[in-house]
Amino acid sequence: MPLAPHGDVKLSDSTSNSQSRALNQFLAGVELKAFKIAQTALRNEDDALDAVQHAMLQLARAYANKPPEEWKPLFYRILENRIRDMQRRRTVRGKVISWLPLRGNEEDDEPDPINQAPSHDPQPPRRLEIAEAMGALERALQGLPRRQQQVFMLRTLEGLDVAETATAMGCSEGSVKTHYFRALQSLRAQLGEFWT
Amino acid sequence: MSPIEEQIPAELERRLQGLLEQSVAHVDGHIRSRLNQARQAAVAEATRDRRPALLRAVVLMPAAGALAAAVLVAFVLWPHSAQQVELPVTVMADAGHSMEDLDLLADGDGLDLVSAEEADGSFLEWAADQTDVGETST
Numbered sequence: 001m002p003l004a005p006h007g008d009v010k011l012s013d014s015t016s017n018s019q020s021r022a023l024n025q026f027l028a029g030v031e032l033k034a035f036k037i038a039q040t041a042l043r044n045e046d047d048a049l050d051a052v053q054h055a056m057l058q059l060a061r062a063y064a065n066k067p068p069e070e071w072k073p074l075f076y077r078i079l080e081n082r083i084r085d086m087q088r089r090r091t092v093r094g095k096v097i098s099w100l101p102l103r104g105n106e107e108d109d110e111p112d113p114i115n116q117a118p119s120h121d122p123q124p125p126r127r128l129e130i131a132e133a134m135g136a137l138e139r140a141l142q143g144l145p146r147r148q149q150q151v152f153m154l155r156t157l158e159g160l161d162v163a164e165t166a167t168a169m170g171c172s173e174g175s176v177k178t179h180y181f182r183a184l185q186s187l188r189a190q191l192g193e194f195w196t
Numbered sequence: 197m198s199p200i201e202e203q204i205p206a207e208l209e210r211r212l213q214g215l216l217e218q219s220v221a222h223v224d225g226h227i228r229s230r231l232n233q234a235r236q237a238a239v240a241e242a243t244r245d246r247r248p249a250l251l252r253a254v255v256l257m258p259a260a261g262a263l264a265a266a267v268l269v270a271f272v273l274w275p276h277s278a279q280q281v282e283l284p285v286t287v288m289a290d291a292g293h294s295m296e297d298l299d300l301l302a303d304g305d306g307l308d309l310v311s312a313e314e315a316d317g318s319f320l321e322w323a324a325d326q327t328d329v330g331e332t333s334t
Binding site: 016019020023024027028031032033035036045049052053056057059060061064131133134137153156157184187188191 | 208209212213215216217218219220222223227228230231232234235236237238239241242243
């Protein structure tokens with residue numbers, strides 16, 4: 001069997017490099033939105049970071065050789081699965097803890113009082129306004145059923161179309177439309193007074 | 197556009213989208229830093245996983261083949277060497293003694309004689325005399 005010429009190796013290297021660059025660019029484009037989606041669903045910064053990191057690694061390991069245009073639905077599918085797993089684990093853990101007669105060392109679960117203390121840094125009015133509005137939106141989102149919240153975030157924040165959202169969620173396009181419509185109706189009912 | 201989508205208030209949709217995008221733009225620096233680290237790790241993982249997989253397939257294939265052949269040869273030859281070489285040396289060399297030992301152990305009378313001899317050696321002396329007498333008479 002003839003040896004591969006050096007040109008093939010260079011071609012392979014350059015292909016690999018370009019794929020790495022494409023992957024880096026893709027992840028850089030979705031990481032903040034993915035974090036926001038995970039944070040809204042999990043209500044915890046560290047858990048959200050963990051979920052996004054897991055989705056990044058899984059995409060890189062299993063799907064990096066796929067065409068880049070397929071990455072986004074796959075990435076969000078992995079992320080949503082991870083979020084669901086974490087929520088299930090929390091539910092199980094909560095049930096187990098509720099059965100225990102004495103609750104032991106819960107330092108990890110308790111919020112850090114230093115982090116909870118109000119900040120004395122002056123905030124620009126605009127940022128405060130955004131923070132208030134976002135707080136209201138987050139509360140409203142957290143009140144939504146999980147599937148509605150998921151569809152809303154994927155479509156509104158990430159800008160996935162109906163087909164991509166259906167792929168990411170593993171459901172039909174009709175289901176996506178229904179969940180999205182109900183989510184918007186619910187948010188309008190909750191946030192209408194806040195914004196008028 | 198479907199009837200469902202027509203009912204969705206576009207203004208609300210725009211405002212929500214704008215608000216979410218602003219919240220993303222205001223994500224803290226330390227979160228961005230950790231996301232950046234996670235991204236770099238993922239990209240490194242993608243690069244590391246693909247290349248060794250190809251290299252392993254090419255480099256380890258002959259070694260794995262040689263190892264499999266060696267195991268196969270050893271498996272085929274092992275039963276013959278055990279039967280043809282080791283058994284005759286160990287069993288046949290001591291075959292006479294082994295069979296005698298087995299007879300002695302299996303024979304209950306023999307053991308009785310031994311115990312009788314320990315109690316009284318006259319029987320063996322008598323038997324020896326009889327043997328001597330028989331030999332001289334013939």
